[in-house]
Every structure is written in C-alpha cells, then in structure tokens.
Amino acid sequence: xxxxxxxxxxxxxxxxxxxxxxxxxxxxxxxxxxxxxxxxxxxxxxxxxxxxxxxxxxxxxxxxxxxxxxxxxxxxxxxxxxxxxxxxxxxxxxxxxxxxxxxxxxxxxxxxxxxxxxxxxxxxxxxxxxxxxxxxxxxxxxxxxxxxxxx
Amino acid sequence: xxxxxxxxxxxxxxxxxxxxxxxxxxxxxxxxxxxxxxxxxxxxxxxxxxxxxxxxxxxxxxxxxxxxxxxxxxxxxxxxxxxxxxxxxxxxxxxxxxxxxxxxxxxxxxxxxxxxxxxxxxxxxxxxxxxxxxxxxxxxxxxxxxxxxxxxxxxxxxxxxxxxxxxxxxxxxxxxxxxxxxxxxxxxxxxxxxxxxxxxxxxxxxxxxxxxxxxxxxxxxxxxxxxxxxxxxxxxxxxxxxxxxxxxxxxxxxxxxxxxxxxxxxxxxxxxxxxxxxxxxxxxxxxxxxxxxxxxxxxxxxxxxxxxxxxxxxxxxxxxxxxxxxxxxxxxxxxxxxxxxxxxxxxxxxxxxxxxxxxxxxxxxxxxxxxxxxxxxxxxxxxxxxxxxxxxxxxxxxxxxxxxxxxxxxxxxxxxxxxxxxxxxxxxxxxxxxxxxxxxxxxxxxxxxxxxxxxxxxxxxxxxxxxxxxxxxxxxxxxxxxxxx
Numbered sequence: 001x002x003x004x005x006x007x008x009x010x011x012x013x014x015x016x017x018x019x020x021x022x023x024x025x026x027x028x029x030x031x032x033x034x035x036x037x038x039x040x041x042x043x044x045x046x047x048x049x050x051x052x053x054x055x056x057x058x059x060x061x062x063x064x065x066x067x068x069x070x071x072x073x074x075x076x077x078x079x080x081x082x083x084x085x086x087x088x089x090x091x092x093x094x095x096x097x098x099x100x101x102x103x104x105x106x107x108x109x110x111x112x113x114x115x116x117x118x119x120x121x122x123x124x125x126x127x128x129x130x131x132x133x134x135x136x137x138x139x140x141x142x143x144x145x146x147x148x149x150x151x
Numbered sequence: 152x153x154x155x156x157x158x159x160x161x162x163x164x165x166x167x168x169x170x171x172x173x174x175x176x177x178x179x180x181x182x183x184x185x186x187x188x189x190x191x192x193x194x195x196x197x198x199x200x201x202x203x204x205x206x207x208x209x210x211x212x213x214x215x216x217x218x219x220x221x222x223x224x225x226x227x228x229x230x231x232x233x234x235x236x237x238x239x240x241x242x243x244x245x246x247x248x249x250x251x252x253x254x255x256x257x258x259x260x261x262x263x264x265x266x267x268x269x270x271x272x273x274x275x276x277x278x279x280x281x282x283x284x285x286x287x288x289x290x291x292x293x294x295x296x297x298x299x300x301x302x303x304x305x306x307x308x309x310x311x312x313x314x315x316x317x318x319x320x321x322x323x324x325x326x327x328x329x330x331x332x333x334x335x336x337x338x339x340x341x342x343x344x345x346x347x348x349x350x351x352x353x354x355x356x357x358x359x360x361x362x363x364x365x366x367x368x369x370x371x372x373x374x375x376x377x378x379x380x381x382x383x384x385x386x387x388x389x390x391x392x393x394x395x396x397x398x399x400x401x402x403x404x405x406x407x408x409x410x411x412x413x414x415x416x417x418x419x420x421x422x423x424x425x426x427x428x429x430x431x432x433x434x435x436x437x438x439x440x441x442x443x444x445x446x447x448x449x450x451x452x453x454x455x456x457x458x459x460x461x462x463x464x465x466x467x468x469x470x471x472x473x474x475x476x477x478x479x480x481x482x483x484x485x486x487x488x489x490x491x492x493x494x495x496x497x498x499x500x501x502x503x504x505x506x507x508x509x510x511x512x513x514x515x516x517x518x519x520x521x522x523x524x525x526x527x528x529x530x531x532x533x534x535x536x537x538x539x540x541x542x543x544x545x546x547x548x549x550x551x552x553x554x555x556x557x558x559x560x561x562x563x564x565x566x567x568x569x570x571x572x573x574x575x576x577x578x579x580x581x582x583x584x585x586x587x588x589x590x591x592x593x594x595x596x597x598x599x600x601x602x603x604x605x606x607x608x609x610x611x612x613x614x615x616x617x618x619x620x621x622x623x624x625x626x627x628x629x630x631x632x633x634x635x636x
Contacts, residue, residue, distance in 0.1 A: 055498045119499050
C-alpha cells in the first residue's frame with residue numbers, strides 16, 4: 001500500500017487534495033523523480049507515510065509539468081526537493097534556522113526526523129499557530145545557500 | 152474434580168445394577184443380592200474370605216451363562232443385517248447388546264474383586280509386586296507365571312510386561328521379604344488367576360460382538376469415534392439411550408482411570424480424558440490442542456448418540472458431517488495467526504496522560520507545596536499596610552508575616568499533613584494500649600529524640616492559633632474553647 005504514493009501533475013489535482021485534506025497535515029513534495037536527493041526524500045516519505053497516516057497525508061508533485069509552474073512561481077521553489085506543509089488549506093511555516101520559513105528544502109537525515117517535523121507542525125496547527133519552530137537540532141537540518149538573483 | 156468423577160462413576164455402577172434387575176430373565180435372587188454385595192469394595196465380609204467362590208459369583212449366575220451363550224451364537228452367525236425398519240427397542244439383537252453392555256460393566260467389577268483376592272493371597276509371597284504391576288489382568292498373568300518360584304531368573308516374563316518393568320520386578324524379587332506359599336493357598340491363587348483371565352476373555356468377546364454390531368446399532372456415533380470406542384462408551388454408559396441422556400461433559404469422562412496410585416506423580420496423568428482418548432482423531436491432534444479436541448469430540452459424539460438413540464439417521468450421514476466439522480475445526484486451530492501489520496502512530500495529543508496518584512506522589516508533591524510562611528506572606532490584613540523587603544512599598548511584600556496579630560515572625564516548618572496523620576496514629580496507638588499487655592507498659596511516650604515526652608494536651612490548641620490551618624476541617628484539632636464550669 002505504501003509503495004504507491006500519489007503523484008500529482010495537474011493543478012486541479014493539487015487544488016483538490018489541498019482542499020480535501022481535513023484535520024490532517026498535508027505534505028507536498030515538489031521535485032522530480034530523477035534527482036538523487038529527491039529520491040532519498042521520496043524513499044523516506046514512502047516508508048513513513050503509513051505510520052503518520054493518522055495525522056498526515058503525503059503526496060508528490062512533479063515540477064516538470066506545465067500546470068504546476070503556477071505553484072512553483074507562487075511558492076518560489078528553486079531547490080529540488082522542496083516540501084510544503086498545509087493544514088486545513090492553510091500554509092504552515094516552520095522556522096528551522098534557515099532563511100526560508102515557508103518550505104522545507106532538501107531531504108531528511110532519518111525517517112524519525114521527518115516524523116518529528118510533521119508532529120511539530122500538527123501540534124502547532126491544532127493550537128492554532130501558523131508558524132512553528134523546528135524540533136530538530138541544527139546538525140540534522142540540511143543547509144542550503146539561498147541565491148537571490150545570483151548574489 | 153476427582154470427587155465429581157468418582158460420584159459420577161459410582162452412579163454408573165448403580166445404573167448398571169438397576170438395568171440388571173430389569174433385563175434379567177431368570178430371577179436368581181441370591182445371586183443378584185450377592186452381586187450387589189460384591190459391588191461394594193469396602194465390604195467387611197469380603198475381608199474374611201478364604202474361598203474364591205464366596206467372592207466372585209458372576210460366572211455362576213444364570214444371566215452370565217445365558218448372555219455368553221447368545222453372544223457365541225451371534226458371533227457364529229456372522230454379521231446379520233437385520234430389519235432396519237423395526238423400532239430399535241423391539242429388536243432382539245438390540246436387547247442383547249444392551250445386556251452385553253451391562254454385563255461388561257459387571258465383569259469389570261468382578262475382575263477388580265478377583266484382583267484384590269489374588270493380591271491378598273500373594274502378598275505373603277511377593278508383596279512388592281502389587282505396587283509394580285497395576286493392571287489387574289497383567290498382575291494375574293504374572294502371578295500365574297511366577298507361581299511359587301523364589302528365583303526370578305528362571306521365570307520368563309517376556310511379552311507379559313514391558314521390559315523396564317520386568318527388570319524392576321526381577322530386582323525387587325531378589326530382595327523381597329516374601330516366603331513361598333503353602334500348597335492350598337497357591338492352588339487357590341492360581342485358580343483365581345485363571346478365573347480372572349477367563350473373565351477378561353469373556354469381556355473381550357462381548358466387546359467384540361458389540362463392536363461388530365456397532366455400525367448397525369449406532370452408525371453416526373461409530374463414524375465419529377470408531378466402533379471400538381463407541382462400543383466401550385455404550386458399555387460403560389449402560390445402553391445407547393443412557394449414553395444419549397448423558398451430558399457431554401460426562402461422556403468425556405467415561406472410562407477415565409480414577410485412581411492416581413500413591414507414589415506416582417499426578418503431573419503426568421492425562422487429565423480428564425476417558426475412552427475418547429483412544430479415538431483416532433484424538434491421537435492425531437498435537438498435544439497442545441488435545442484438551443480442546445477432547446471436549447469437541449465429546450460434544451459431537453453426544454449429539455451423534457442422541458441421533459442414533461432415536462434412529463433419526465440410519466445411514467450415518469449425520470455422523471460423517473459431524474466428523475468433517477470436527478476435522479475442519481481442528482485444522483482451523485492449527486493455522487498460524489495472521490501476520491502483524493505495523494500500526495500507524497497515534498495522533499499527537501489525542502490520548503490524555505494518565506495521572507498517577509498515591510502516597511508516593513503526594514510525598515513528592517509536598518516538596519513543592521506552598522509553605523505556611525508563603526501563605527502568610529500572600530495574605531494581607533484589611534486596612535493594615537504590609538511591610539516589604541526594601542521598605543516603603545518597594546520589593547517583596549510580607550503580608551501577614553510579622554504582623555502584630557499573628558504572634559510569630561519566625562514561622563517554623565509546620566508539620567505536613569501526612570506527618571500529622573502519622574503522628575496522630577502513632578500517639579493513639581501508644582495511648583490506646585492501656586491494661587492490655589504486661590504491667591511494664593506506661594502511658595508515657597518514649598520518643599527517640601527527646602526521651603520521655605509528656606504530651607501536652609494544650610499543644611493542640613496552640614496549633615490552631617496560627618492563621619494558616621483551617622479550623623473547621625483540622626485533623627489534629629480538638630475543641631477550641633473548653634469552658635470549665
């Protein structure tokens with residue numbers, strides 16, 4: 001069951017899934033299947049999707065499709081893979097010590113890290129917060145340099 | 152549990168005796184009465200016998216002779232396919248079967264009595280043999296073989312006993328305290344052995360006859376448990392109708408060996424299984440499932456017996472269906488449990504934390520409880536400005552601490568509630584034991600710290616004076632004002 005993860009290619013599908021996931025964290029991974037880091041992340045997501053299934057849904061979004069470019073521009077996705085969290089159609093931000101709070105860039109070190117992040121988001125969301133702080137220590141957070149117009 | 156089985160089997164003996172009264176063709180009163188008497192094991196008259204014939208009368212009775220004759224004839228005739236349309240009760244063959252059942256029970260009792268007789272006589276010669284060889288027929292055979300021999304190496308017991316027991320018997324015989332028997336007693340003993348062996352052969356013949364007719368008498372029952380066991384069950388129950396009337400739990404126990412002989416551990420005894428133990432289905436189930444299989448077999452065979460007693464299904468289809476059901480159930484028990492799937496994690500914060508309680512927790516909480524000092528500092532008197540640590544309203548306020556009304560600035564560490572309870576109990580215990588024990592006890596309390604301490608009855612009144620303890624619900628408090636008139 002958990003070997004098949006829903007991959008979304010159309011804007012409507014993404015809309016539907018954001019709207020329809022009620023009271024659960026929605027994890028959308030933006031990436032492409034050929035990238036190695038992306039593959040690593042996908043593997044983790046696949047393994048943990050069943051365990052987290054009671055309070056989270058995981059879905060993959062392929063950024064190579066045309067319709068999805070809207071979202072790529074909206075969320076400003078420049079690194080592959082990027083993971084965006086939603087709760088009841090609200091975009092959840094997470095402060096993990098990096099500059100960008102709106103998304104999670106890169107893969108996770110371990111399955112447990114991913115589960116911890118999702119749980120933190122869930123707890124914050126249930127309390128009504130829109131931004132939560134990351135429970136992981138800084139060694140486990142992948143760091144990327146943010147490029148802004150090649151600066 | 153043993154008493155239940157015992158009482159049940161005693162009932163069975165009564166039952167077979169009753170049937171004997173009913174079915175008997177020629178009423179031999181004396182023979183009948185003596186049979187009843189012989190049925191009693193602990194009968195005083197039997198202890199003083201000297202002659203075998205005064206003990207075992209079964210072979211002499213007319214009933215025995217008649218039935219044996221009939222059985223011989225029937226066995227000679229071979230399998231006779233009687234008229235199935237006839238009602239079961241009217242069939243003369245069925246009548247014979249019922250008689251055979253009762254007779255086999257009687258023969259068994261008779262064999263036990265004869266065994267006692269042989270044992271008592273042979274005790275002079277070889278007392279240990281009775282505890283080594285339990286089965287009455289084996290005992291009789293061994294006694295016959297040994298005879299009056301003192302040296303067991305000359306006696307060949309092969310085939311009569313398992314070799315381990317032969318070894319034990321030979322070793323014990325070499326150190327036995329017995330003496331050779333006088334001639335007449337030896338003759339009587341051998342005679343009794345012969346009698347026992349003939350009875351055993353007769354019983355076998357009767358059972359064989361019943362078994363051969365079993366498929367016709369009770370087809371459903373014999374399909375499930377096999378004709379030999381069915382015959383035995385019917386024999387012990389005293390007829391098909393009697394078997395059908397029994398509840399299944401009794402059927403399970405039919406034929407269970409009741410005696411756990413002293414000296415043998417009961418840990419290895421097969422608990423609560425009777426003739427059912429000998430069925431093919433039971434033998435082929437793994438040992439862990441045997442108890443369940445036994446209960447299942449007993450219940451289904453009771454159902455089959457009930458069908459048979461009313462002749463509801465002469466073809467035996469019911470029995471085959473039940474057998475199939477039993478087989479399926481036993482297979483189902485043996486299949487492995489379904490593979491465990493990993494459970495998803497529970498939703499965070501959905502399960503409330505389990506709050507613990509108890510003395511230990513209360514003691515732990517006391518360390519963080521609000522002290523009297525803090526309580527006094529938190530309260531203020533109306534209209535009276537409080538003192539503060541830095542003076543003039545700055546710093547921490549002292550509240551009622553140090554105010555004129557309370558009486559004390561320095562509030563000592565008050566007794567915690569638990570400690571107060573314990574102290575009260577301790578004092579009660581000490582003052583309560585007045586006049587109960589020796590005269591050396593006194594009403595003075597010996598505390599380890601201060602030596603002899605006279606408790607001050609006014610001390611309780613002082614405790615109420617501090618403003619922190621509630622006076623209404625105080626546990627150590629007494630009357631606040633005692634007016635002496």
